[in-house]
Each structure stands twice: as structure tokens, then as C-alpha cells.
Amino acid sequence: MTQFAVICVYLCVLVGLGVASKRAFRGTAQDFFLASRSIGPLVLLLSVFGTSMTAFSLVGSSGESFRIGIGVYGLMASWSGLVHAAVFYFAGIRLWAIGKRHGYTTQIEFFRDRFESRVLALLLFPVLAGLVIPYVLIGLLGAGSVVQSLTQGAFPSAFAATGGGVPLWITGLGICSVVLLYVFVGGLRAAAWANSLQAAIFIVTGIATFLLIASKLGGVEAATQAVQAAHPEKLIRGEAIGPLYFLSYSLIPLSIGMFPHVHQHWLTAKSAASFKPMLVLHPVCLTLVWLPCVLIGVWATSATMPDGSLVVPPGSPVNSELAIMVQRLASPLMGGILGAGILAAIMSSLDSQFLAIGSMFTNDVVAQVLGKRGLSERRKVQVGRWFVGAVAVAAYLVSLSEPRSVFTLGVWCFSGYASLFPIAVAAIYWKRATASGAIASVIATVTLGTFFFHDSGYGSAPGYLFLHMLPVVTMVTVSAGALVVVSLMTRPPAPRTLSKFFPHDRNAYDEE
Amino acid sequence: MGSRLLLAALAAFAFLHQDLWLWTDGTLVFGFLPAGLAYHVGFSLATAGLWGLAIRFAWPRDLEVDTDSADRERNRAN
Structure with missing residues (x-):
């Protein structure tokens, strides 16, 4: 009960922070989506770090080290x-x-501008947004398992099926509502402030x-x-x-x-410094x-209680090892504080992910479809807010299905994004890269990713390998290969485009 | 340290990450850190040092100039 109360207080603090950030909100789309590019070094460090750390880093890392x-x-952190x-x-x-x-x-x-292609933009939106959904799920599943384990026995009559612990559906509903509330009110500035606070909290806790x-x-x-x-x-x-x-x-x-959400945080920076x-x-x-x-x-594999029984009993649910260690070894108050710290890591990613998808939908789909009629600043903010809400509801509903290992799900999601990274590198450094090459790279990523994910039983096989390596190796190689080969086979971008994106490259001017 | 030297340093770090010599070494460093884990924690801290050197000797100063002039042009247009 104490743990649950502490977590509720923490969620109220976050809502308060969102409301406070509204005072700084200037009412423009640039401010809602990018905090008017005003973020300094410390907040940028903490907000990007908070955004990139999620249940994968806390719940997933402890769960996976418990297993292997x-x-x-070395696999992930270093x-x-x-x-x-x-x-x-x-x-960046x-x-x-x-x-x-x-x-x-x-x-x-x-x-879209670099490759002079609306088709590429429309193709990238569902792929980037679709890959965010499993990433959001990682957060919701991780939060659900942590709170359920931490509150074990607190509500025996209300939640008998989960041993008295708060069930996953209530936790998901709670954190989605809180995140939506402060993102709705303050946009990316609220998310950056909340992420900084949450990154500091989860490091300390x-x-x-x-x-x-x-x-x-x-x-x-x-x-x-003992291990x-x-x-x-x-x-x-x-x-x-x-x-x-x-x-x-x-x-x-x-x-x-x-990651669309990390890219969006990069754009908020005040200067390169x-x-x-x-x-x-x-x-x-x-x-x-x-x-x-x-x-x-690792300690959880061998830690025992004073009576000699294992702290983490055999057959405990996936993703629950860290929460069980905290629940059984810490006081209820400390358990609540640590639980809030874990939720901080999870929510600091959710807010930016929701906002990034809302931003892409507003700017890359709605604004493009409306064309010259465009959207007013106020309307852009409204559309962004409602789409963020729709994504949160969709992700929440999917999270109610059978849970997967957070670590495994995370690796699949990261593989998809990593396979698209050659497009970013080529866009920045290779002026010969073309729209057709980029489209071929996206298609290769989607085709191979779908095949491997299906072949692995949709993430249910944690040790799934291809040629003794993670499928991401094949996916990145084929994606990069498709980009290079198809680019070389198709017409180079227009000289005006090249001079716009390669202003220091003499050859770009020469071709013009 | 220019960009090429930075790329060479990154390649060397990638090579050093593959610490085959510690694969089955269960020795405890400081009495609690397994050798393989201690090595990679040290690797992470060395990485921070590498990026500190990159900021000092290979910082892309042209980007600051670029965006500053873009800001001035935008302000003039407004």
C-alpha cells in the first residue's frame, strides 16, 4: 500500500510540472514540438539520456543478466x-x-527535401511510427510488471488474480494518462523538463x-x-x-x-555547443x-532470504526480477521510491515517443495532404495533441495482450531503426544517394524485418539468430547495399538540392 | 586530432571491445566485480575520455558558423 501511495504522489508531481511548463508555452507549433530550439547543454544531456533509457535499460537489463x-x-552498455x-x-x-x-x-x-521525394516521406512515416509502437510497449510492459511485483499483497481482495498486486492494465492506464496530460499541456518543453527531472531521479534511485x-x-x-x-x-x-x-x-x-523522439530532442538544442x-x-x-x-x-540468481529460500523464486514472471528484489529486500517506503525511479525511466521515454509521432503525423502527413491550404499554428498544435492521444490509446490496448520479454522486444525494435540508419548517413555525407536508393533501403528493412520477426515467433524466441549473429547484421548490410546499388543505378539529385545540403562541397557547386 | 584520427581511434576501440582474453575469466576485481564486467566498465569510462579529446581537437566549428549566419539571414529577412 505504501509503495502504491509513493508512486501516486510521484505521478502527481509530474502533472504539476506539466502545468508549470504551460507558463513558458508560447502557443506556436515550433514551441509545442521543439521548445523553440531553446534547450541548453544540461537539459539536452538529461532529456536525451532520459529519452533513450527505458524499461529496456532497467527492467530488461536486470532480467537479461539474471538469465545470461x-x-x-558488454552487449548493450559499453x-x-x-x-x-x-x-x-x-x-546528431x-x-x-x-x-x-x-x-x-x-x-x-x-x-523529403534532401531526397526530393514525397513518396519516401509517406513511406517513412508508417515505418518509423510503426517501430515506435513496440518501443512504447516495452515501457508499458516494464512498468506493469514492476508495479505489480512491488505492490504484491497490497490489495488481496481487489486483485486476487495477481496476488494482490496492482495489475498491468491499471498501471498502463495510469502512466499513459499522466504522460498524456503533461505532454498535452506543455508539449516538448514539458517533456524535456520532465525527462531531465526523471533522468536525475532514476540515476539516483x-x-x-x-x-x-x-x-x-x-x-x-x-x-x-554467493553467485x-x-x-x-x-x-x-x-x-x-x-x-x-x-x-x-x-x-x-x-x-x-x-529514433524519431531522439531526433526531435536534437532539434531542440540552442547551439552546437x-x-x-x-x-x-x-x-x-x-x-x-x-x-x-x-x-x-546477476545477484538475483543466487540471493537467498534468511530462511534459505531464493529471493527470486523459480518461475517468476519475465521482467519482474528487479522489482522482486526491491519488494522483498527493501522497506515499503524505499520500495515505493525505487518504484517511482523505475517508472521515471519508463515515462521519460513515453512522453517523447508520443510527441514525436504526433509531430510527424501533423507535419509530414496532415500538412502535406492539405498542401498549400496548410494548417494554422493553433490547428497544428491541436492535430498533434489528438494524434498523440490516439497513439497512446492504441499502444495501451496492444500492451494488454500477452507480455513478451522486454529485452527481446527491445532488440527487435532497435534492429528496425538501426537498419534505416544508412539512409541518414547517406543523406548527410553521400551526395550521390538518391530517393530510389533510400526507398529501396526502407523496403529491404521492412521485408527482412518482417521475415525475421515472423520466423522468430514474433519475438517469443529470445535466442533467435541468423548466421550465428543477430538478424540486425543481415538487415543493416542488405539495407545499406540496396541504398548504394539503387542510388548508383538512378539519376543523381538535382544540383540545387546538392548545393543546399552540401554547401561546403566544391563539387556540388561545380555540378550546378 | 582530426576527424580521420578520431575514426582510427573509434576502430581501435571497437577492436578492444572484443575482449576474447577475458571470456572465461571469473576473477573478481575489488572482490566483487567479475573481470569481464570490470573491463567493460573501464571501457565505458575510456570512451568518455575519447569523446572529451574529440571535443577538444576535432570539434566541427564550421557548424556553429553556419547556423549563426543562417540566424542572421533569417533575422534580416524578418
Whole structure:
């Protein structure tokens, strides 16, 4: 009961923050979708980090390390520290500069102009938006399992089917409503403020969880030594993770370069210098979140209660390991605070994802269909708000179906975005890239992604590999190959377009 | 450090990420961190250092100039 009350108080604070951000809202579409490009270095660092961390990083990482051991950190966290920062440096800053120079609000607007193709834009919208849905589901499933485990036994008569824990459908409904409320009111500024607050909260509560659980298990040394005695295979990669499999994870973090919600946060930056702290501190923040979660997941394999029983009983639901450790080892008040921290990580992604889809629908579909008649600033904000609401309802309804492993679902979603990343690289650096090449790349991604996802039982097979590697390797290779081959076979972009997007390239001017 | 040197450093980091020599090493560092995990935590922190150097020596200053002049043009037009 105490845990549930603390979580409710936290949700009320977020609603208050959304209402406060309304005072800064200027009423324009630029302000609603991009906070008038006014975000400084600290808020940009925390908002992008908060947006890119979700249930995958907390619930998924601890759950996966519970299953396969410490190698999970190398698979995701250390690769992400290197690759995310590289994507920020080589793509993010440049996309921000192009967006600022030409007044873009979404990534699709840039691709439409760079490749001179409305067809590509209309094709990209359902693909990018469709890939956000599983990403949103990761958050809703993770939040549901955390709250259900944390409130176990609190409401025995009301929720007998879930052992007295608050069921997934109530948690999903609650967090979707809160996120929608503050996004409706304050747009991206509210989301950026909320994300910064939430990123700080989940980093601090994550470390607090780690220290608390370690002390309950007799200290960090005793907790790891218990694993060494009972499950030494969890402390090495061994046969659980093959070298090729380990290497193939290098491509997964490329997905951050095509996340619509991360792109939208990039565009909010006040200046290029705003990116500097993000490059250096993003890998450090990743370590602060992933290291405690991975260690807690590994400790959970062997941690016992004073009566000798396992803290996480065999057969516990997927995604629930972290919450069970907190629920059984921490006080109810601390459990509530830590639960709020986990929800913070989840909601800091949901708000931006909802807003990014609303932004794309308004600017890339409705505004394009209406053509010269266009939309007034006020109407754009209204359309964006209602579409955000529709997406939230759709994602919520899908989340009520059978849960999948958050980690597995996440990897599938990231594979799709990573396979589209060659389009962004080519758009920025390769003037010979054409619309047909980009369309071929999208089609290759969708075709291969659908085939592999179907072949894996729609994400129900966690260890699904192709040629001993993650399917993302094949998907990125074929997608990039299709882009290059078809681009070379088709007519280059017009010289005027090239001079617009490659202003420092002498050859671009020469061709004109 | 120019962009090419940065790319070379990134390639070296990618190579170092594949720590085959620690694959089955269960030694505990500081009494609680498995060697494979300690190595990758160190790798993450070294990555932060690399990007610090990139900001110092390979920062794309032309982008600031570009957007500043775009701002001036837009303001003049308004």
C-alpha cells in the first residue's frame, strides 16, 4: 500500500510540472514540438539520456543478466557508450545544424527535401511510427510488471488474480494518462523538463537501490561470492554469449540515429555547443544505470532470504526480477521510491515517443495532404495533441495482450531503426544517394524485418539468430547495399538540392 | 586530432571491445566485480575520455558558423 501511495504522489508531481511548463508555452507549433530550439547543454544531456533509457535499460537489463549473466553489460552498455556518442557526433550535430538552418521540425521533413521525394516521406512515416509502437510497449510492459511485483499483497481482495498486486492494465492506464496530460499541456518543453527531472531521479534511485540491496545481501563482496558459489557461469560470458553474437550487438545502438523522439530532442538544442556534455557524459550515465542493474540481476540468481529460500523464486514472471528484489529486500517506503525511479525511466521515454509521432503525423502527413491550404499554428498544435492521444490509446490496448520479454522486444525494435540508419548517413555525407536508393533501403528493412520477426515467433524466441549473429547484421548490410546499388543505378539529385545540403562541397557547386 | 584520427581511434576501440582474453575469466576485481564486467566498465569510462579529446581537437566549428549566419539571414529577412 505504501509503495502504491509513493508512486501516486510521484505521478502527481509530474502533472504539476506539466502545468508549470504551460507558463513558458508560447502557443506556436515550433514551441509545442521543439521548445523553440531553446534547450541548453544540461537539459539536452538529461532529456536525451532520459529519452533513450527505458524499461529496456532497467527492467530488461536486470532480467537479461539474471538469465545470461554479466555479458549483458558488454552487449548493450559499453557498445552503446561508444556508438551512441559516435552517432551524436557524426549525425546528431549535423542533423541539428541542417534542421536549424532550414527550419525542420521532424526528420522526415529533412529526408523529403534532401531526397526530393514525397513518396519516401509517406513511406517513412508508417515505418518509423510503426517501430515506435513496440518501443512504447516495452515501457508499458516494464512498468506493469514492476508495479505489480512491488505492490504484491497490497490489495488481496481487489486483485486476487495477481496476488494482490496492482495489475498491468491499471498501471498502463495510469502512466499513459499522466504522460498524456503533461505532454498535452506543455508539449516538448514539458517533456524535456520532465525527462531531465526523471533522468536525475532514476540515476539516483538506481544507485540507491544497488547500495540498499547490496547491504541487505551482506555487502557487494558477499553478494557476488554467493553467485560464484551457486552460479559461477553468470560471472563470465562463456558459452552463453558467443564472440560473433557479442560483436553483432555493435549495430544495435545505431538505432538511436533514427529514433524519431531522439531526433526531435536534437532539434531542440540552442547551439552546437549544447551537444558537448552529451558526448562525454552519455557513456558515464549509461554506466551509472547499467552497472547496478546488471549486478542486481546477476545477484538475483543466487540471493537467498534468511530462511534459505531464493529471493527470486523459480518461475517468476519475465521482467519482474528487479522489482522482486526491491519488494522483498527493501522497506515499503524505499520500495515505493525505487518504484517511482523505475517508472521515471519508463515515462521519460513515453512522453517523447508520443510527441514525436504526433509531430510527424501533423507535419509530414496532415500538412502535406492539405498542401498549400496548410494548417494554422493553433490547428497544428491541436492535430498533434489528438494524434498523440490516439497513439497512446492504441499502444495501451496492444500492451494488454500477452507480455513478451522486454529485452527481446527491445532488440527487435532497435534492429528496425538501426537498419534505416544508412539512409541518414547517406543523406548527410553521400551526395550521390538518391530517393530510389533510400526507398529501396526502407523496403529491404521492412521485408527482412518482417521475415525475421515472423520466423522468430514474433519475438517469443529470445535466442533467435541468423548466421550465428543477430538478424540486425543481415538487415543493416542488405539495407545499406540496396541504398548504394539503387542510388548508383538512378539519376543523381538535382544540383540545387546538392548545393543546399552540401554547401561546403566544391563539387556540388561545380555540378550546378 | 582530426576527424580521420578520431575514426582510427573509434576502430581501435571497437577492436578492444572484443575482449576474447577475458571470456572465461571469473576473477573478481575489488572482490566483487567479475573481470569481464570490470573491463567493460573501464571501457565505458575510456570512451568518455575519447569523446572529451574529440571535443577538444576535432570539434566541427564550421557548424556553429553556419547556423549563426543562417540566424542572421533569417533575422534580416524578418
